[in-house]
Amino acid sequence: MEPVSALLLFVMAMMAGAINSAVGSGSLLTLPVLMALGLPPGVAVRTNTTGMVFASAGSVLGYRKEIARELPYLGPMVVVTIVASATGSLLLLASPSSTLDFVVPVLIVVALLMVIFQPKLTAWLKRRTTAGAAAAGEPVGEAWKRPQLIAPMGAAAIYGGYFTAAQGILYMAIMSVATGRSLKDVNPVKNFLSLFVNVTAALVYLVAWAFFGAEIVWAGVAIVAVGGLIGGIGGSQIAKRLPNSVLRGFIVVVALVALVRQFV
Secondary structure: OOOHHHHHHHHHHHHHHHHHHHOOOOOOOOOHHHOOOOHHHHHHHHHHHHHHHHHHHHHHHOOHHHHHHHHHOHHHHHHHHHHHHHHHHHHHHOOOOHHHHHHHHHHHHHHHHHHHHHHHHHHHHHHHHHHHHHHHOOOOHHHHOOOOHHHHHHHHHHHHOOOOHHHHHHHHHHHHHHOOHHHHHHHHHHHHHHHHHHHHHHHHHHHHHHHHHHOHHHHHHHHHHHHHHHHHHHHHHHHOOHHEEEEHHHHHHHHHHHHHHHOO
């Protein structure tokens, strides 16, 4: 990998780690860069997901106190998340390259739409969560065990294991609606579950690399890992201070460049 390309990927990885910790969708910075460097979609997703394990770990470290308060209630959701994300990563491995050439750009567009319309989604969630919180009569932590939360989170984890990008936004939307809690309150759990998704998918890809020859670009993994870890631990506070419109605009531009790169 050329030095300029490596530096660009490293910077994107730091920003992705920070954005993942604060909001989600950070992989829409690193994944398009990997694809723009010429990696096939499947290879880019495997490389990005494996490296982003460390960004997720950094985010979890940053929210460790908040996560510790919720941890006693998260057992069922963790189990479902692991099984579902393993399913998603196996689906990626089973997808032919020709299919991924079509599917991955489509998923980038879907993820982009999630990022672009996040303000409207957030406003809608606030209306829903206010009503949900008023109606809930159970202890706060027990909301994490609701079937109406675990089932859609399982489906979202399949998406996360398959594609990774923008999974955090999807998780926050589902958890906020199902529990009646604010987006800020569910964000630590989002980071915690994202770590399980990325670790599970990365383990599946490692087995596929070791025994079945599935390609992973390890130089890319190392760059994303180091940059993502730094961003996840130290950059979240910076990301939280930046206007959402700036972060959103930057993500959109990078992802659009990747889409153009795919079709020219």
